[in-house]
Amino acid sequence: xxxxxxxxxxxxxxxxxxxxxxxxxxPIVSGEGAWLVADDGTRYLDGISSWWVNLHGHAHPHIAxxxxxQLRTLEHVLFAGFTHPAAVELAEQLLKILPxxxxxxxxxxxGSTAVEVALKxxxxxxxxxxxxxxxxxxxxxxxYHGDTFGAMSVSSRGAFTxxxxxxxxxxxxxxxxVPGREAEVLAQLDAALQQPAVAGxxxxxxxxxxxxxxxxxxxxxxELMRRCHQHGVLCIADEVMTGFGRTGxxxxxxxxxxxxxxxxxxxxxxxxTLAMGLTTCAAPLYEAFLSDDKxxxxxxxxxxxxxxxxxxxxxxxxxxxxxxxxxxxxxRIAAAHAAFKAELEGQPGVRAVRHVGTVLAVEYDPGExxxxxxxxxxxFYQLALDNHVILRPLGNVVYxxxxxxxxxxxxxxxxxxxxxxxxxxLNFSPAPTLPEYLHD
Ligand code: PLP
Numbered sequence: 001x002x003x004x005x006x007x008x009x010x011x012x013x014x015x016x017x018x019x020x021x022x023x024x025x026x027p028i029v030s031g032e033g034a035w036l037v038a039d040d041g042t043r044y045l046d047g048i049s050s051w052w053v054n055l056h057g058h059a060h061p062h063i064a065x066x067x068x069x070q071l072r073t074l075e076h077v078l079f080a081g082f083t084h085p086a087a088v089e090l091a092e093q094l095l096k097i098l099p100x101x102x103x104x105x106x107x108x109x110x111g112s113t114a115v116e117v118a119l120k121x122x123x124x125x126x127x128x129x130x131x132x133x134x135x136x137x138x139x140x141x142x143x144y145h146g147d148t149f150g151a152m153s154v155s156s157r158g159a160f161t162x163x164x165x166x167x168x169x170x171x172x173x174x175x176x177x178v179p180g181r182e183a184e185v186l187a188q189l190d191a192a193l194q195q196p197a198v199a200g201x202x203x204x205x206x207x208x209x210x211x212x213x214x215x216x217x218x219x220x221x222x223e224l225m226r227r228c229h230q231h232g233v234l235c236i237a238d239e240v241m242t243g244f245g246r247t248g249x250x251x252x253x254x255x256x257x258x259x260x261x262x263x264x265x266x267x268x269x270x271x272x273t274l275a276m277g278l279t280t281c282a283a284p285l286y287e288a289f290l291s292d293d294k295x296x297x298x299x300x301x302x303x304x305x306x307x308x309x310x311x312x313x314x315x316x317x318x319x320x321x322x323x324x325x326x327x328x329x330x331x332r333i334a335a336a337h338a339a340f341k342a343e344l345e346g347q348p349g350v351r352a353v354r355h356v357g358t359v360l361a362v363e364y365d366p367g368e369x370x371x372x373x374x375x376x377x378x379x380f381y382q383l384a385l386d387n388h389v390i391l392r393p394l395g396n397v398v399y400x401x402x403x404x405x406x407x408x409x410x411x412x413x414x415x416x417x418x419x420x421x422x423x424x425x426l427n428f429s430p431a432p433t434l435p436e437y438l439h440d
Pocket of ligand 1 (some may be wrong): 110111112113115120144145146147204210238239240241266267
């Protein structure tokens with residue numbers, strides 16, 4: 001009888017995984033708090049909230065209870081022509097806490113489709129207004145907005161998208177306005193805005209995740225959005241990673257003066273329980289779709305749109321996120337990250353340490369030849385796993401993005417692994433040179 005990992009290897013194809021060389025998948029059979037438990041009883045601390053989705057710990061009893069009650073009542077209903085209490089309740093609750101201009105909620109299935117919907121809203125908005133030639137998007141050169149075709153088009157032209165480049169639509173890239181580069185990037189934006197075809201600007205507000213947890217200021221984002229708005233360009237805040245408290249406040253956009261026209265959510269939306277995405281928009285945008293003409297309706301929708309069980313999970317997770325206890329947990333993690341940043345910053349082998357809310361990233365300095373696919377990345381990954389910790393390094397950048405329930409003792413274990421990684425870097429020989437497009 002083969003093990004679960006071997007049976008998996010015989011029939012499954014895992015995402016972002018070179019199946020020939022990757023180690024067998026670790027078979028996880030249960031979870032509790034910040035821990036995941038393998039079939040042989042080994043426990044792993046989930047330092048990245050299972051791809052950034054889990055907010056309150058695994059198999060959370062409050063979410064489980066709400067989900068099972070919903071399952072026994074109504075598991076699904078088509079969402080064109082029909083509605084249900086959980087969908088309405090969730091939309092009402094979200095609109096109370098989102099930036100005040102957000103007026104409508106459109107449900108979808110994951111982060112990439114939340115972004116696809118946002119892009120389609122912008123394109124069809126201008127189409128409905130009689131300006132179909134306005135269809136160009138602006139985005140940050142290093143951004144990641146998902147891996148469906150529209151989302152890939154507005155993302156970095158890096159290793160993840162390379163096989164698909166010829167089919168991606170053209171966009172205007174501007175650099176990320178990291179401290180010291182703000183004026184230069186504002187000038188790049190001004191140049192791009194000279195084109196009359198620009199329709200939308202999509203961005204990860206204040207923190208770019210996949211780019212390596214790269215932060216920039218609310219002031220410069222406000223200025224970028226203000227200039228876009230002056231040219232009638234619609235602004236899309238992709239809060240798929242930053243939403244639901246990750247950067248401190250409930251939404252990164254809550255720290256802005258300027259309000260986005262469209263917002264995208266997923267990941268923490270259901271507390272990591274069920275796949276769901278949503279896109280919200282301001283009233284004028286929605287109103288451009290209202291007409292006697294049926295051709296002006298938004299042409300998008302999937303079979304599982306607004307699944308009631310996912311809505312129930314999102315409502316339960318939102319209750320937990322808005323409780324004072326959760327705010328305190330996030331503040332505690334942020335304070336611990338700040339103290340660890342102060343310890344590690346400036347040490348040999350460390351190029352930079354970045355910290356925003358519950359997110360901490362260490363950019364190690366291995367000298368020449370780092371890339372997302374480097375041996376160093378694999379060594380980091382294995383070192384964490386050997387310490388019973390789950391991390392997914394982005395090349396030479398290793399980040400922590402723990403569930404909010406992670407205790408001080410558990411944080412200490414995560415920091416200990418990051419210290420060991422510094423030792424590893426100091427003794428590491430450079431990776432072989434890779435083709436240019438594979439470099440970070
Ligand atoms: N947008 C951002 C900012 C993301 O970080 C991600 C995923 O990492 C996505 C969109 C895509 O989300 P999903 O993986 O659920 O499709």
